[in-house]
Amino acid sequence: MEDAVSPVIGTILLVALTVVLVGIIGAVLMGFGMAEPAPILGIAIGSQGNIITVTHLNGAELPAGSYKILVDGVDKTAAFGGTRDFGPGITLRWDSGTEKVGTVSVVYTSDKGVSTLIAEKRIGKAGSGGGGFEDRYTIIDGQKKQWAEFLDQVLASPRGLPFGNGNVYIDNGEYWVAYYGKYMSIENASSRPTIQNYVDARPLEYIFMKIDMSNKIFTEGDITTFDQPWRSPPYPVRGSLYEYGGFLYICQNAGSTESGWTISRDPNSGDWLKIALINS
Secondary structure, eight states, rough: OOHHHHHHHHHHHHHHHHHHHHHHHHHHHHHHHOOOOOOOEEEEEETTTTTEEEEEEEEEBTTTSSSEEETTEOOOTTTOOOOOOOOOOHHHEOOOTTTEEEEEEEEOTTTTTEEEEEEEEEEOOOOOOOTTHHEEEEEEEEEEEEEEHHHHHHHHHHHHHHTTTTOEETTTTTEEEEOTOOOOHHHTTTOOHHHHHHHTTTTTSOOOOOOTTTTTTGGGGOOTTTSOSSSSOOOBTTTTTEETEEEEEEEOOOBOOOSSSSSSSSSSTTEEEEEEEEEE
């Protein structure tokens, strides 16, 4: 009988010891703190011109205060309107204006203070500081347009919208001037192209002129009188900029690099579009 009882007692003792060890190990792990799993969700980060977007595609909702949107490490959550619960179908937007935008990150912080990077994208938008267009000029009131917002308006319209003669569109940190009589359909806007892609797909159409500050900017010093040719080459061509009388104009006609007569010296002629004031 004694030989038969001993294995039973041993088994009971072994089970008891195992329970005790599990309890001790659990207590130790709890003491160190277990990593809390991050919520499972999909987030898309994008940009259209100066507008940076963060869209919740699917998955868990992030309560207000549990997430931050960082731009190059700087907290921009409030600027994005991120002081609300962030759930599927919601898009948060920030107009970066002339600010440089490198990397946009979304970070979740649990109730225990554990932070997890849940989305990140390199935008790479240059700022306009250090001699940028809007440091030097002020776009005429009513002519400044954000490309992303224009696409939204086209998609919400019955049949599309005109670009507007002389309107200055800002897209991905670049400035483009629209020709007169041009129009965008809902079909063309549906893919939300950049202006560069839109222009590249239509090489035979004159739709936009890109503002290039690296080229010569003509001034009153480049002319004698309106009835005399430009003083010396290079001569204005399509896209050339001309400062006159406190305003900035852009040339909308072809011109000629060989002739100082082709493009008028008078900024009020049909060769030029007034687009901005020169900052004092």
